[in-house]
Amino acid sequence: EVQLVNSGGGLVQPGGSLRLSCAASGFTFSNYWMSWVRQAPGKGLEWVANIKQDGSEEHYVDSVKGRFIISRDNAKNSLDLQMYSLRAEDTAIYYCARGGTHYYSSGIKYFDYWGQGTLLTVSS
């Protein structure tokens, strides 16, 4: 059974940093692009970042470029999102999701499994 388990959320002051993690199991993690998707309170879903199977390629939504770093450890079947210079508008539930492949790569162009989500609150 495919499982994605999110962890690491919490309350952070503006300007602070936090690292989110996602533990994957039940599938060959190294075969898939992985993504982070967030949902701010009262808002819709927003794709945040993705990373290629071997970690050699990453993409980000413009609003987090230069502040967030997505990474993965295929030996540990884990996906991380390191967040810096956090802003109030980053407050959201963050989900890791399997998929979200870049157009020029083979792989699924959708998100077929999702973690349960972890809440990040940026507030003073």
Add this chain to the structure above:
Amino acid sequence: SALTQPASVSGSPGQSITISCTGTGSDLGGYEYVSWYQRHPGGPPKLIIFDVSNRPSGVSYRFSGSKSGNTASLTISGLQTEDEADYYCSSYTSWNTLYVFGTGTKVTV
């Protein structure tokens, strides 16, 4: 920017409803990579349609998807109370954001 969906759609048990998702030639109109997600309160999104009209294993046949030009649609037939949830469309996009989601539609049964 986000794909446009109606804020809410309602129907009676057994009826059919259709949710529209409108974009541009840079997303819906340019790619056959449309997906739909169902989200019940407090839970994560669940994939119900991928690549415009394909259903993942285990998803009810009552869910079907289509696309014409810059507009995609999700139809739920034989509406059931368990279908009451939020629904989001998504598409690959040529914009830097790579993937864009719809504004979301609350379905009430």
